[in-house]
Amino acid sequence: MEQPSQLSQESLEHQHAGHGAGDEAGHDSGHDAAGHAGHGYVDGRADYVRRLKRIEGQTRGLQRMVESDQYCIDILTQVSAVTRALESFALAMLEDHLRHCVARATVAGGDEAEAKITEASAAIARLVRS
Amino acid sequence: MEQPSQLSQESLEHQHAGHGAGDEAGHDSGHDAAGHAGHGYVDGRADYVRRLKRIEGQTRGLQRMVESDQYCIDILTQVSAVTRALESFALAMLEDHLRHCVARATVAGGDEAEAKITEASAAIARLVRS
Amino acid sequence: MEQPSQLSQESLEHQHAGHGAGDEAGHDSGHDAAGHAGHGYVDGRADYVRRLKRIEGQTRGLQRMVESDQYCIDILTQVSAVTRALESFALAMLEDHLRHCVARATVAGGDEAEAKITEASAAIARLVRS
Protein backbone atom coordinates (compact mmCIF):
# COMPACT_ATOMS: atom_id res chain seq x y z
CA MET A 1 0.00 0.00 0.00
CA GLU A 2 2.53 2.53 1.15
CA GLN A 3 6.10 2.90 0.13
CA PRO A 4 7.63 4.08 3.32
CA SER A 5 11.16 3.76 2.09
CA GLN A 6 11.77 6.43 -0.45
CA LEU A 7 15.50 6.06 -0.64
CA SER A 8 16.94 2.60 -0.78
CA GLN A 9 19.61 1.85 1.74
CA GLU A 10 22.07 1.61 -1.16
CA SER A 11 21.31 5.03 -2.53
CA LEU A 12 21.59 6.47 0.94
CA GLU A 13 25.01 4.90 1.37
CA HIS A 14 25.99 6.09 -2.07
CA GLN A 15 24.91 9.58 -1.24
CA HIS A 16 26.98 9.68 1.85
CA ALA A 17 30.03 7.91 0.46
CA GLY A 18 31.76 11.18 -0.14
CA HIS A 19 30.75 12.63 3.21
CA GLY A 20 33.59 13.74 5.38
CA ALA A 21 34.70 16.63 3.21
CA GLY A 22 33.80 18.92 6.04
CA ASP A 23 36.23 17.28 8.40
CA GLU A 24 36.10 19.09 11.64
CA ALA A 25 39.42 18.21 13.12
CA GLY A 26 39.50 18.21 16.86
CA HIS A 27 35.95 16.96 17.12
CA ASP A 28 35.59 15.17 20.40
CA SER A 29 33.85 12.12 19.01
CA GLY A 30 36.71 9.81 18.15
CA HIS A 31 34.51 7.12 16.65
CA ASP A 32 33.98 8.97 13.41
CA ALA A 33 36.77 7.47 11.43
CA ALA A 34 38.77 9.14 8.69
CA GLY A 35 38.09 12.78 9.25
CA HIS A 36 34.33 12.25 9.07
CA ALA A 37 32.46 15.30 10.15
CA GLY A 38 29.93 13.96 12.62
CA HIS A 39 27.16 16.28 13.76
CA GLY A 40 26.45 17.21 17.31
CA TYR A 41 24.36 14.14 18.02
CA VAL A 42 26.91 11.64 16.84
CA ASP A 43 27.96 10.39 20.29
CA GLY A 44 24.37 9.66 21.18
CA ARG A 45 23.41 8.22 17.83
CA ALA A 46 22.61 4.75 19.15
CA ASP A 47 20.30 6.28 21.72
CA TYR A 48 18.59 8.46 19.13
CA VAL A 49 18.00 5.45 16.87
CA ARG A 50 16.63 3.53 19.85
CA ARG A 51 14.17 6.33 20.64
CA LEU A 52 13.02 6.41 17.02
CA LYS A 53 12.52 2.65 16.94
CA ARG A 54 10.35 2.97 20.02
CA ILE A 55 8.35 5.73 18.33
CA GLU A 56 8.01 3.57 15.21
CA GLY A 57 6.70 0.76 17.41
CA GLN A 58 4.22 3.12 19.06
CA THR A 59 3.02 4.18 15.60
CA ARG A 60 2.45 0.55 14.63
CA GLY A 61 0.61 0.12 17.91
CA LEU A 62 -1.66 2.97 16.87
CA GLN A 63 -2.41 1.20 13.58
CA ARG A 64 -3.43 -1.93 15.48
CA MET A 65 -5.64 0.16 17.74
CA VAL A 66 -7.43 1.67 14.74
CA GLU A 67 -7.69 -1.67 12.94
CA SER A 68 -9.16 -3.36 15.99
CA ASP A 69 -11.66 -0.56 16.45
CA GLN A 70 -10.46 0.64 19.81
CA TYR A 71 -12.00 3.58 21.54
CA CYS A 72 -11.21 7.01 19.99
CA ILE A 73 -10.13 8.53 23.28
CA ASP A 74 -7.67 5.70 23.98
CA ILE A 75 -6.19 6.25 20.53
CA LEU A 76 -5.91 9.99 21.17
CA THR A 77 -4.16 9.34 24.47
CA GLN A 78 -1.63 7.19 22.65
CA VAL A 79 -1.15 9.85 19.95
CA SER A 80 -0.33 12.37 22.69
CA ALA A 81 2.27 9.96 24.07
CA VAL A 82 3.90 9.58 20.64
CA THR A 83 3.88 13.34 20.11
CA ARG A 84 5.59 13.86 23.45
CA ALA A 85 8.20 11.22 22.60
CA LEU A 86 8.93 13.02 19.32
CA GLU A 87 9.21 16.32 21.16
CA SER A 88 11.67 14.86 23.65
CA PHE A 89 13.69 13.44 20.78
CA ALA A 90 13.76 16.84 19.06
CA LEU A 91 14.67 18.71 22.25
CA ALA A 92 17.58 16.37 22.92
CA MET A 93 18.85 16.71 19.36
CA LEU A 94 18.48 20.47 19.49
CA GLU A 95 20.47 20.65 22.72
CA ASP A 96 23.23 18.55 21.13
CA HIS A 97 23.14 20.83 18.11
CA LEU A 98 23.53 23.96 20.26
CA ARG A 99 26.25 22.35 22.34
CA HIS A 100 28.32 21.17 19.40
CA CYS A 101 27.52 22.57 15.94
CA VAL A 102 26.42 26.05 17.02
CA ALA A 103 29.10 26.34 19.70
CA ARG A 104 31.80 25.39 17.19
CA ALA A 105 30.56 28.00 14.71
CA THR A 106 30.33 30.61 17.47
CA VAL A 107 33.94 30.07 18.52
CA ALA A 108 35.00 30.31 14.86
CA GLY A 109 32.93 33.50 14.62
CA GLY A 110 31.87 35.53 11.62
CA ASP A 111 28.95 35.03 9.26
CA GLU A 112 28.83 31.29 9.82
CA ALA A 113 28.19 31.85 13.52
CA GLU A 114 25.35 34.25 12.77
CA ALA A 115 23.89 31.88 10.17
CA LYS A 116 23.95 28.92 12.57
CA ILE A 117 22.03 30.85 15.21
CA THR A 118 19.47 32.08 12.69
CA GLU A 119 19.03 28.52 11.44
CA ALA A 120 18.70 27.06 14.96
CA SER A 121 16.16 29.75 15.87
CA ALA A 122 14.05 28.86 12.84
CA ALA A 123 14.14 25.19 13.88
CA ILE A 124 13.07 26.14 17.41
CA ALA A 125 10.18 28.18 15.97
CA ARG A 126 9.03 25.16 13.96
CA LEU A 127 9.11 23.00 17.09
CA VAL A 128 7.24 25.55 19.19
CA ARG A 129 4.57 26.03 16.53
CA SER A 130 4.10 22.36 15.65
CA MET B 1 1.09 -5.10 25.02
CA GLU B 2 -2.25 -4.09 23.70
CA GLN B 3 -5.65 -5.35 24.52
CA PRO B 4 -7.90 -4.95 21.58
CA SER B 5 -11.51 -4.28 22.26
CA GLN B 6 -12.28 -3.83 25.92
CA LEU B 7 -15.98 -3.94 25.36
CA SER B 8 -17.35 -7.22 24.26
CA GLN B 9 -18.65 -7.45 20.74
CA GLU B 10 -22.13 -7.94 22.09
CA SER B 11 -22.20 -4.84 24.21
CA LEU B 12 -20.81 -2.79 21.36
CA GLU B 13 -23.49 -4.03 19.01
CA HIS B 14 -26.07 -3.31 21.62
CA GLN B 15 -24.79 0.21 22.18
CA HIS B 16 -24.47 1.06 18.55
CA ALA B 17 -27.40 -0.88 17.21
CA GLY B 18 -28.90 2.00 15.31
CA HIS B 19 -25.71 3.26 13.72
CA GLY B 20 -25.58 3.59 9.95
CA ALA B 21 -24.14 1.43 7.24
CA GLY B 22 -20.58 1.59 8.42
CA ASP B 23 -19.70 -1.85 7.14
CA GLU B 24 -16.34 -1.60 5.47
CA ALA B 25 -16.34 -4.68 3.33
CA GLY B 26 -12.94 -6.11 2.71
CA HIS B 27 -11.48 -4.37 5.72
CA ASP B 28 -8.39 -6.18 6.91
CA SER B 29 -9.54 -6.57 10.49
CA GLY B 30 -12.23 -9.15 10.20
CA HIS B 31 -13.58 -8.81 13.67
CA ASP B 32 -16.14 -6.21 12.76
CA ALA B 33 -19.02 -8.43 11.96
CA ALA B 34 -21.75 -7.55 9.51
CA GLY B 35 -23.30 -4.20 10.10
CA HIS B 36 -21.32 -3.43 13.19
CA ALA B 37 -20.91 0.26 13.72
CA GLY B 38 -17.98 0.76 16.05
CA HIS B 39 -16.60 4.13 17.04
CA GLY B 40 -16.90 7.46 15.33
CA TYR B 41 -13.89 6.96 13.11
CA VAL B 42 -15.01 3.66 11.68
CA ASP B 43 -16.08 4.98 8.29
CA GLY B 44 -12.72 6.58 7.77
CA ARG B 45 -10.71 3.72 9.22
CA ALA B 46 -8.86 2.91 6.01
CA ASP B 47 -7.79 6.55 5.74
CA TYR B 48 -6.66 6.64 9.37
CA VAL B 49 -4.57 3.51 8.88
CA ARG B 50 -3.08 5.00 5.71
CA ARG B 51 -2.07 8.15 7.58
CA LEU B 52 -0.46 6.10 10.33
CA LYS B 53 1.46 4.00 7.83
CA ARG B 54 2.80 7.20 6.30
CA ILE B 55 3.82 8.43 9.77
CA GLU B 56 5.49 5.08 10.44
CA GLY B 57 7.38 5.48 7.14
CA GLN B 58 8.44 8.99 8.12
CA THR B 59 9.71 7.65 11.45
CA ARG B 60 11.79 5.03 9.65
CA GLY B 61 13.07 7.82 7.39
CA LEU B 62 14.18 9.65 10.53
CA GLN B 63 16.12 6.58 11.66
CA ARG B 64 17.94 6.46 8.33
CA MET B 65 18.72 10.16 8.63
CA VAL B 66 20.28 9.63 12.06
CA GLU B 67 22.12 6.47 11.00
CA SER B 68 23.57 8.18 7.93
CA ASP B 69 24.67 11.14 10.03
CA GLN B 70 22.52 13.75 8.34
CA TYR B 71 22.46 17.32 9.52
CA CYS B 72 20.71 17.95 12.85
CA ILE B 73 18.56 20.76 11.50
CA ASP B 74 17.29 18.62 8.60
CA ILE B 75 16.35 15.93 11.11
CA LEU B 76 14.53 18.49 13.28
CA THR B 77 12.63 19.76 10.23
CA GLN B 78 11.49 16.23 9.56
CA VAL B 79 10.52 15.70 13.20
CA SER B 80 8.30 18.81 12.98
CA ALA B 81 6.65 17.35 9.87
CA VAL B 82 5.93 14.08 11.68
CA THR B 83 4.58 15.92 14.69
CA ARG B 84 2.24 17.94 12.48
CA ALA B 85 1.07 14.75 10.74
CA LEU B 86 0.27 13.22 14.14
CA GLU B 87 -1.58 16.36 15.17
CA SER B 88 -3.67 16.30 11.99
CA PHE B 89 -4.45 12.64 12.60
CA ALA B 90 -5.54 13.42 16.16
CA LEU B 91 -7.65 16.42 15.14
CA ALA B 92 -9.48 14.38 12.51
CA MET B 93 -10.15 11.58 14.97
CA LEU B 94 -11.30 14.03 17.60
CA GLU B 95 -13.74 15.64 15.18
CA ASP B 96 -15.14 12.22 14.30
CA HIS B 97 -15.42 11.47 18.00
CA LEU B 98 -17.36 14.68 18.66
CA ARG B 99 -19.55 14.14 15.62
CA HIS B 100 -20.46 10.56 16.43
CA CYS B 101 -19.70 9.25 19.92
CA VAL B 102 -20.24 12.49 21.84
CA ALA B 103 -23.24 13.54 19.75
CA ARG B 104 -24.86 10.14 20.31
CA ALA B 105 -24.36 10.43 24.07
CA THR B 106 -25.64 14.00 24.06
CA VAL B 107 -28.85 13.03 22.34
CA ALA B 108 -29.29 10.18 24.82
CA GLY B 109 -28.61 12.69 27.59
CA GLY B 110 -27.93 12.19 31.28
CA ASP B 111 -24.71 11.34 33.05
CA GLU B 112 -23.25 9.57 30.04
CA ALA B 113 -23.49 12.77 28.02
CA GLU B 114 -21.74 14.73 30.74
CA ALA B 115 -19.07 12.08 31.09
CA LYS B 116 -18.36 12.01 27.36
CA ILE B 117 -17.81 15.77 27.24
CA THR B 118 -15.56 15.69 30.29
CA GLU B 119 -13.58 12.88 28.71
CA ALA B 120 -13.30 14.63 25.34
CA SER B 121 -12.20 17.84 27.05
CA ALA B 122 -9.42 16.00 28.86
CA ALA B 123 -8.26 14.53 25.55
CA ILE B 124 -8.26 18.01 23.98
CA ALA B 125 -6.20 19.32 26.90
CA ARG B 126 -3.63 16.55 26.36
CA LEU B 127 -3.41 17.46 22.68
CA VAL B 128 -3.06 21.18 23.35
CA ARG B 129 -0.36 20.61 25.97
CA SER B 130 1.64 18.01 24.07
CA MET C 1 4.71 42.90 43.06
CA GLU C 2 1.87 42.73 40.63
CA GLN C 3 -1.34 44.67 40.59
CA PRO C 4 -3.63 42.53 38.56
CA SER C 5 -6.76 44.43 39.34
CA GLN C 6 -6.96 47.75 37.52
CA LEU C 7 -10.67 48.08 37.68
CA SER C 8 -12.08 48.74 41.09
CA GLN C 9 -14.46 46.23 42.50
CA GLU C 10 -17.15 48.90 42.21
CA SER C 11 -16.74 49.40 38.50
CA LEU C 12 -16.77 45.66 38.01
CA GLU C 13 -20.01 45.33 39.91
CA HIS C 14 -21.42 48.19 37.96
CA GLN C 15 -20.52 46.56 34.68
CA HIS C 16 -22.18 43.35 35.68
CA ALA C 17 -25.17 44.91 37.33
CA GLY C 18 -27.48 44.11 34.48
CA HIS C 19 -26.18 40.63 34.01
CA GLY C 20 -28.54 37.72 33.96
CA ALA C 21 -30.92 39.24 31.47
CA GLY C 22 -29.02 37.59 28.69
CA ASP C 23 -29.50 40.72 26.64
CA GLU C 24 -27.73 39.87 23.44
CA ALA C 25 -29.21 42.53 21.23
CA GLY C 26 -28.35 42.05 17.63
CA HIS C 27 -26.51 38.83 18.30
CA ASP C 28 -26.43 36.64 15.24
CA SER C 29 -27.42 33.43 16.95
CA GLY C 30 -31.15 33.84 16.98
CA HIS C 31 -31.80 30.48 18.52
CA ASP C 32 -31.20 31.75 22.02
CA ALA C 33 -34.79 32.34 22.95
CA ALA C 34 -36.17 34.69 25.56
CA GLY C 35 -34.74 34.28 29.03
CA HIS C 36 -32.08 31.97 27.77
CA ALA C 37 -28.75 32.33 29.50
CA GLY C 38 -26.50 33.16 26.55
CA HIS C 39 -23.35 31.31 25.78
CA GLY C 40 -21.89 28.33 27.50
CA TYR C 41 -19.51 30.23 29.71
CA VAL C 42 -22.06 32.62 31.12
CA ASP C 43 -22.35 31.02 34.54
CA GLY C 44 -18.61 31.13 34.99
CA ARG C 45 -18.16 34.60 33.53
CA ALA C 46 -16.83 36.18 36.72
CA ASP C 47 -14.22 33.45 36.96
CA TYR C 48 -13.21 33.90 33.32
CA VAL C 49 -12.81 37.64 33.80
CA ARG C 50 -10.75 37.02 36.93
CA ARG C 51 -8.43 34.68 35.00
CA LEU C 52 -8.01 37.26 32.25
CA LYS C 53 -7.21 40.01 34.75
CA ARG C 54 -4.54 37.80 36.23
CA ILE C 55 -3.13 37.21 32.73
CA GLU C 56 -3.23 40.94 32.05
CA GLY C 57 -1.31 41.49 35.28
CA GLN C 58 1.24 38.87 34.28
CA THR C 59 1.68 40.65 30.95
CA ARG C 60 2.33 43.93 32.73
CA GLY C 61 4.79 42.08 34.94
CA LEU C 62 6.58 40.97 31.78
CA GLN C 63 6.83 44.59 30.63
CA ARG C 64 8.45 45.56 33.93
CA MET C 65 10.86 42.65 33.60
CA VAL C 66 11.92 43.85 30.14
CA GLU C 67 12.10 47.50 31.18
CA SER C 68 14.24 46.67 34.19
CA ASP C 69 16.55 44.56 32.08
CA GLN C 70 15.90 41.27 33.80
CA TYR C 71 17.50 38.08 32.63
CA CYS C 72 16.19 36.68 29.30
CA ILE C 73 15.64 33.20 30.69
CA ASP C 74 13.58 34.51 33.62
CA ILE C 75 11.43 36.43 31.15
CA LEU C 76 10.98 33.31 29.00
CA THR C 77 9.95 31.31 32.07
CA GLN C 78 7.31 33.92 32.79
CA VAL C 79 6.13 33.89 29.15
CA SER C 80 5.64 30.12 29.41
CA ALA C 81 3.56 30.65 32.54
CA VAL C 82 1.34 33.20 30.78
CA THR C 83 0.96 30.92 27.76
CA ARG C 84 -0.13 28.07 30.01
CA ALA C 85 -2.62 30.32 31.77
CA LEU C 86 -4.10 31.31 28.40
CA GLU C 87 -4.29 27.65 27.39
CA SER C 88 -6.11 26.75 30.59
CA PHE C 89 -8.52 29.61 30.01
CA ALA C 90 -9.17 28.42 26.46
CA LEU C 91 -9.62 24.79 27.50
CA ALA C 92 -12.15 25.73 30.16
CA MET C 93 -14.10 27.90 27.73
CA LEU C 94 -14.01 25.18 25.09
CA GLU C 95 -15.36 22.63 27.57
CA ASP C 96 -18.19 25.00 28.47
CA HIS C 97 -18.87 25.52 24.78
CA LEU C 98 -19.07 21.78 24.13
CA ARG C 99 -21.22 21.23 27.21
CA HIS C 100 -23.70 23.96 26.42
CA CYS C 101 -23.69 25.48 22.92
CA VAL C 102 -22.68 22.36 21.00
CA ALA C 103 -24.81 20.05 23.11
CA ARG C 104 -27.85 22.28 22.59
CA ALA C 105 -27.32 22.27 18.83
CA THR C 106 -26.78 18.51 18.84
CA VAL C 107 -30.07 17.86 20.60
CA ALA C 108 -31.80 20.18 18.12
CA GLY C 109 -30.10 18.26 15.34
CA GLY C 110 -29.80 19.05 11.66
CA ASP C 111 -27.35 21.28 9.84
CA GLU C 112 -26.83 23.54 12.83
CA ALA C 113 -25.54 20.60 14.84
CA GLU C 114 -23.11 19.65 12.09
CA ALA C 115 -21.96 23.26 11.71
CA LYS C 116 -21.34 23.65 15.44
CA ILE C 117 -19.11 20.59 15.53
CA THR C 118 -17.18 21.69 12.45
CA GLU C 119 -16.71 25.10 14.03
CA ALA C 120 -15.61 23.70 17.38
CA SER C 121 -13.17 21.36 15.64
CA ALA C 122 -11.59 24.28 13.80
CA ALA C 123 -11.20 26.13 17.10
CA ILE C 124 -9.57 23.05 18.66
CA ALA C 125 -7.16 22.84 15.70
CA ARG C 126 -6.17 26.49 16.22
CA LEU C 127 -5.49 25.82 19.89
CA VAL C 128 -3.47 22.68 19.19
CA ARG C 129 -1.40 24.42 16.54
CA SER C 130 -0.81 27.65 18.41
Place this chain on the structure above:
Amino acid sequence: MEQPSQLSQESLEHQHAGHGAGDEAGHDSGHDAAGHAGHGYVDGRADYVRRLKRIEGQTRGLQRMVESDQYCIDILTQVSAVTRALESFALAMLEDHLRHCVARATVAGGDEAEAKITEASAAIARLVRS
Protein backbone atom coordinates in the same frame (compact mmCIF):
# COMPACT_ATOMS: atom_id res chain seq x y z
CA MET D 1 4.12 55.95 27.13
CA GLU D 2 7.09 53.93 26.32
CA GLN D 3 10.53 54.47 27.65
CA PRO D 4 12.86 53.03 25.11
CA SER D 5 16.13 52.88 26.86
CA GLN D 6 18.55 54.71 24.68
CA LEU D 7 21.74 52.93 25.38
CA SER D 8 24.43 53.94 23.00
CA GLN D 9 26.50 51.27 21.42
CA GLU D 10 29.41 52.64 23.44
CA SER D 11 27.66 52.27 26.71
CA LEU D 12 26.59 48.80 25.72
CA GLU D 13 30.13 47.83 25.00
CA HIS D 14 31.13 49.34 28.26
CA GLN D 15 28.44 47.41 30.01
CA HIS D 16 29.39 44.17 28.47
CA ALA D 17 33.04 44.62 29.23
CA GLY D 18 32.30 44.05 32.85
CA HIS D 19 29.96 41.12 32.33
CA GLY D 20 30.31 38.40 34.87
CA ALA D 21 29.81 40.73 37.75
CA GLY D 22 26.14 39.88 37.47
CA ASP D 23 25.06 42.66 39.75
CA GLU D 24 21.35 42.00 39.66
CA ALA D 25 20.61 42.77 43.26
CA GLY D 26 17.67 45.02 43.89
CA HIS D 27 17.00 44.66 40.27
CA ASP D 28 13.97 46.53 39.14
CA SER D 29 15.12 50.02 39.96
CA GLY D 30 18.11 51.91 38.73
CA HIS D 31 18.48 49.20 36.21
CA ASP D 32 20.99 50.64 33.83
CA ALA D 33 23.61 51.49 36.34
CA ALA D 34 27.20 51.72 35.27
CA GLY D 35 28.85 48.41 34.68
CA HIS D 36 25.54 46.60 34.44
CA ALA D 37 25.60 43.62 32.17
CA GLY D 38 22.83 44.33 29.60
CA HIS D 39 21.16 41.18 28.33
CA GLY D 40 20.86 40.05 24.77
CA TYR D 41 17.56 41.78 24.12
CA VAL D 42 18.67 45.19 25.28
CA ASP D 43 18.95 46.74 21.80
CA GLY D 44 15.42 45.67 20.96
CA ARG D 45 13.95 46.52 24.32
CA ALA D 46 11.59 49.20 23.03
CA ASP D 47 10.22 46.75 20.49
CA TYR D 48 9.79 44.04 23.13
CA VAL D 49 7.89 46.43 25.38
CA ARG D 50 5.72 47.50 22.45
CA ARG D 51 4.83 43.86 21.72
CA LEU D 52 3.94 43.26 25.34
CA LYS D 53 1.75 46.37 25.44
CA ARG D 54 -0.08 45.04 22.41
CA ILE D 55 -0.54 41.67 24.13
CA GLU D 56 -1.78 43.44 27.25
CA GLY D 57 -4.29 45.31 25.08
CA GLN D 58 -5.42 42.04 23.48
CA THR D 59 -5.92 40.58 26.94
CA ARG D 60 -8.09 43.52 27.93
CA GLY D 61 -9.99 43.03 24.68
CA LEU D 62 -10.63 39.45 25.76
CA GLN D 63 -12.07 40.69 29.05
CA ARG D 64 -14.45 42.96 27.19
CA MET D 65 -15.48 40.07 24.96
CA VAL D 66 -16.30 37.92 27.99
CA GLU D 67 -18.04 40.76 29.81
CA SER D 68 -20.20 41.57 26.79
CA ASP D 69 -21.10 37.91 26.38
CA GLN D 70 -19.54 37.43 22.97
CA TYR D 71 -19.56 34.11 21.24
CA CYS D 72 -17.24 31.42 22.76
CA ILE D 73 -15.63 30.59 19.44
CA ASP D 74 -14.77 34.22 18.72
CA ILE D 75 -13.15 34.44 22.14
CA LEU D 76 -11.18 31.26 21.48
CA THR D 77 -9.98 32.65 18.14
CA GLN D 78 -8.71 35.73 19.94
CA VAL D 79 -7.02 33.59 22.62
CA SER D 80 -5.16 31.74 19.86
CA ALA D 81 -3.99 35.08 18.45
CA VAL D 82 -2.69 36.18 21.85
CA THR D 83 -0.95 32.85 22.36
CA ARG D 84 0.75 33.19 18.99
CA ALA D 85 1.84 36.74 19.80
CA LEU D 86 3.38 35.52 23.06
CA GLU D 87 5.14 32.72 21.21
CA SER D 88 6.59 35.14 18.68
CA PHE D 89 7.76 37.36 21.53
CA ALA D 90 9.43 34.39 23.22
CA LEU D 91 11.06 33.16 20.02
CA ALA D 92 12.52 36.59 19.29
CA MET D 93 13.86 36.90 22.81
CA LEU D 94 15.29 33.40 22.70
CA GLU D 95 17.08 34.16 19.44
CA ASP D 96 18.56 37.31 20.98
CA HIS D 97 19.60 35.26 23.99
CA LEU D 98 21.37 32.68 21.83
CA ARG D 99 22.98 35.38 19.71
CA HIS D 100 24.31 37.39 22.61
CA CYS D 101 24.31 35.81 26.08
CA VAL D 102 24.95 32.22 25.00
CA ALA D 103 27.42 33.19 22.27
CA ARG D 104 29.39 35.32 24.74
CA ALA D 105 29.56 32.44 27.21
CA THR D 106 30.53 30.02 24.44
CA VAL D 107 33.46 32.17 23.35
CA ALA D 108 34.56 32.45 26.97
CA GLY D 109 34.23 28.69 27.23
CA GLY D 110 34.30 26.45 30.28
CA ASP D 111 31.53 25.50 32.68
CA GLU D 112 29.65 28.75 32.14
CA ALA D 113 29.29 27.94 28.44
CA GLU D 114 27.91 24.49 29.24
CA ALA D 115 25.58 25.89 31.87
CA LYS D 116 24.20 28.54 29.49
CA ILE D 117 23.34 25.91 26.87
CA THR D 118 21.71 23.64 29.44
CA GLU D 119 19.70 26.59 30.70
CA ALA D 120 18.65 27.71 27.21
CA SER D 121 17.64 24.14 26.33
CA ALA D 122 15.42 23.93 29.40
CA ALA D 123 13.76 27.22 28.37
CA ILE D 124 13.21 25.86 24.86
CA ALA D 125 11.64 22.72 26.32
CA ARG D 126 9.24 24.85 28.38
CA LEU D 127 8.24 26.79 25.26
CA VAL D 128 7.75 23.65 23.19
CA ARG D 129 5.67 21.99 25.89
CA SER D 130 3.56 25.02 26.78
